[in-house]
Amino acid sequence: MVDTLIHTLWQSYLYFLNRQTEFWGAVVDHLILAGIAIGLAILVCVPLGIWTSKSRFASLTLMNLVNGLRVIPSLAVLFLIIPYLGLTSTSAIVALTILAMPPVLINTDAAFRTLEPAIIEAARGMGMSAFQRLIKVEFPLAIPVILTGVRISAVDVIASATLAAFVGSGGLGIYITRGFALYDYSILFVGAIPVALITLAVEGLLALLQKTLQPIKT
Template sequence: MQLLLGAYAYFLDRQSAFWRAAGQHLTLSLAALAISMLIGVPLGIWIARRARVAQLVINLFGALRLVPSLAVLFLALPYFGTGFRPALLALSILAFPPVLINTYAGLRGVDRAVVEAAYGMGMQPLQVLRQVELPLALPAILAGIRVAAVEVIASATLAAFIAAGGLGQFVYTGYTLNRPEVMLVGAVPVALLALAAEVLLGGAQRALRLPGA
């Protein structure tokens, strides 16, 4: 309890810095997630129609998930330096595989009889994609986005190690000064943000599945 009271007191003394860091954290996380979606969803759609290429692409980007987030951040340093850009690059790479893989899996999981029926009704390929395949694959795609969002929000904490700001600044400061209450000022909001993303996107995913349940 004393630790929490100390964290709250520290927060009250530095509210402006806290909200600025929270804004940086959300901006970085949302930007990385948006980039991963803008690239991952179209690429997932493309490889879903090309079985020979699909396995190679999935294996390549799936391997990225084995690389620790901090390692990706520091690998970007020699090319992009410190700050927002290398953190954005690293987090986008981190978020990309689940979005890509779930988009591919969702489209491949669509019942082919339904797709053939749509073609039989005279629908064009783009119409089939937009009106049949994507709506049916949307729960799986959203599941990938949910996983990516939680991972990015949590990993954005590490951006403070390369001067990209965010709530990780408090974790870094607390660790450097050996003050656990300061670490909590950054760690607790990050955990709550990740939990909120999980609950909101998980709820949306379940709601999309209800009509077909």
């Protein structure tokens, strides 16, 4: 059993050595896909989360909508989109962005909702405009919680970006689909193991970033 595993991994390593150009291209594609999805999710959901935290209407509608979207698996989303956007990387990016959005939105909403009321009152009482409060006080204090959401998204998206290979958009998923097609685990591992390693590395980097940006010094 262990012998077989070691043998398979060795085969994977040889496969990797023989196709380094293709492999590194796939890594770059993978990171670009995931990066775009996470970036879009941040761009859309941080402002939306600020809005939902301050408006009852937005909170009721948007939060429910997003929570509804969460229950649809990414693979299903992907296949639902293909008829409209075709077998393109746009389809993959849309599916991944939808996957990345809920944690960012929910955490941004929570971050702004749980700011200490006394701090906000002090800011108002000293004559900060709503915009100044947001930039100088609320946002810096909300960053750690928002970043927690980004971390959750990043892990989900990097793992799920393997789906892009289904629509021919590259990424490390190509080895997984190829491995399935040829019924060859050693090829599958060439995709799966790097994805796991990248996920861990990004998680670690974001945790470090969170620590550096932690606004409250004790």
